[in-house]
Amino acid sequence: MTLLSPLIATLGIASDSYHRAEEAVDAVESGFLEAPSKFTHGATTLLRKIGFGIVGAVYVCVVMTVVMLLAAMLGVGLVHLWVEEPVFMRERIFFDYTDVNPTAGLTFGGLADDGSIEKGLVGIPLGHTFHVSLALLMPESDHNRQIGMFQLTAEVLSADGNVMAKSSQPCMLRFRSLPIRLARTFLMGVPLVLGISEETQKISIKMSQLRERHPRSKAIRVTLIPRAGTVYLPQLYEAEILLVSNLPWTKELVRNWKWTFSVWASIYIYITILVIILSCCRALVFPITAVNLSCNRDSAETEDTGESGDEAEDEKETSELWRKWQQRTRKRKAIVLHGEIVDGTECSSASITREDTSMAVDEEDIVDSESVG
Known part of the structure; x- marks a missing residue:
């Protein structure tokens, strides 16, 4: 047993190192495999953002054009209602x-x-x-x-x-x-x-x-x-x-400059409508921005949840590795201690057998209790 104890300890250390090397190789391989998927995901996200930007720009141009036409019709109509024509x-x-x-x-x-x-x-x-x-x-x-x-x-x-x-x-x-x-x-x-x-x-x-x-x-x-x-x-x-x-001279002046008044009235109405829309109905002009904000908020919440889950898994794996390492350390100490006791005493073979049996039973009880805990 004295000669086998260092050998068993060496084998345990070698096995531990081998398992760690395998884990490192698996981590490197998973990193290489995840790199293309991350690149594809980034490219897809970029294309999606560009598409949303183009659609949003077209939508905003359509809304602005409709508002401009409405303002032009209102401005020209109001000026024509205001201007009097000669009979x-x-x-x-x-x-x-x-x-x-x-x-x-x-x-x-x-x-x-x-x-x-x-x-x-x-x-x-x-x-x-x-x-x-x-x-x-x-x-x-x-x-x-x-x-x-x-x-x-x-x-x-x-x-x-x-x-x-x-x-x-x-x-x-x-x-x-x-x-x-x-x-x-x-x-x-x-x-x-x-x-x-x-x-x-x-x-x-x-x-x-x-x-x-x-x-x-x-x-x-x-x-x-x-x-x-x-x-x-x-x-x-x-x-x-x-x-x-x-016409009176004031009304004649307005009639002669009616198109100028129509342009200025249309501009003022256009600005007023835009201010009202941007103040009260912003989602009508920028609906994609609102959708993107909600999506970003949801993705941020999802990422936070995923990060917290990853952290919990990492902590669990760390605690599991620490428990296994403690078990292996206790086993090595028990084996070394058992070998020293056998070398330093002159007990009979029957007593050594009983002590060995009791030590093995105690070690199994400790391992079972730790696994249950």
Whole structure:
């Protein structure tokens, strides 16, 4: 036994070293095997992040474009609601030649059934200055040339039928002498015969000018009056009333710069909508960022959990190795101690056998108790 004890101890140490070398080789091999998987995982993560970045950029561009179009529509619409346009009206009128002084009128809102002026919507906004002109298409007949002068009267009526403004102007055909008429007839003979040209004159007369205010204007009435001392009225092909309004200088300035105001209004609305969205609905503009934050949070929690689990496993393996090492140390000490006791005593073989048996039983009890613990 004395000769075998060092040999057994040496074998135990060699076995221990062999197991440790095997563990080191296994660790190196596992590291080499895990390296490609880590590289693949990193590349996949990078590609995923790049893809999320591209999709997020496209999504943000789409949202910004939609907001910009909405702001442009709102800005242009609000400016057009704010800006006033001048009024332009061109209407044909028909004189009533059954009267001594034929009249014709233009009503902005319409007439009632009894012929009175209806109290309805007016056509001229407040503050506008409107001009009334009359266009007469008259034939160059002998009757019109002989009549010469006649009078035109224009009256602006309120919704109550009161006269707000009145103007009167003389009118006549433009004079053409006999030689001029003959030469023109000779030169324009073929177009006149074919109906391409006509022997007519169109006369335009500016009748009145008025600034719209309260009470509001409702209609314009035009009257033909013959020259004093005569009862003959001019012959007309047709007559038209032309009404044009001018804006106040402030509104005219806004109208002239309406597109500039539209651009600035759209920019302000765009900035306001972006501030509201970024303050209240950030996830609507950056949904991928929120998803990434939650994913990163979950992955961080998972990594923390995995690290804690790895640490627990490492501690468990360390404690197991420490327990095994203690067992091997106790066995070596027991073997060495047993050998020394046998060499130093002169007991009988029976007592040595009993002591050896009792020592082996005690060692087995210790090992069993440690394994159970």
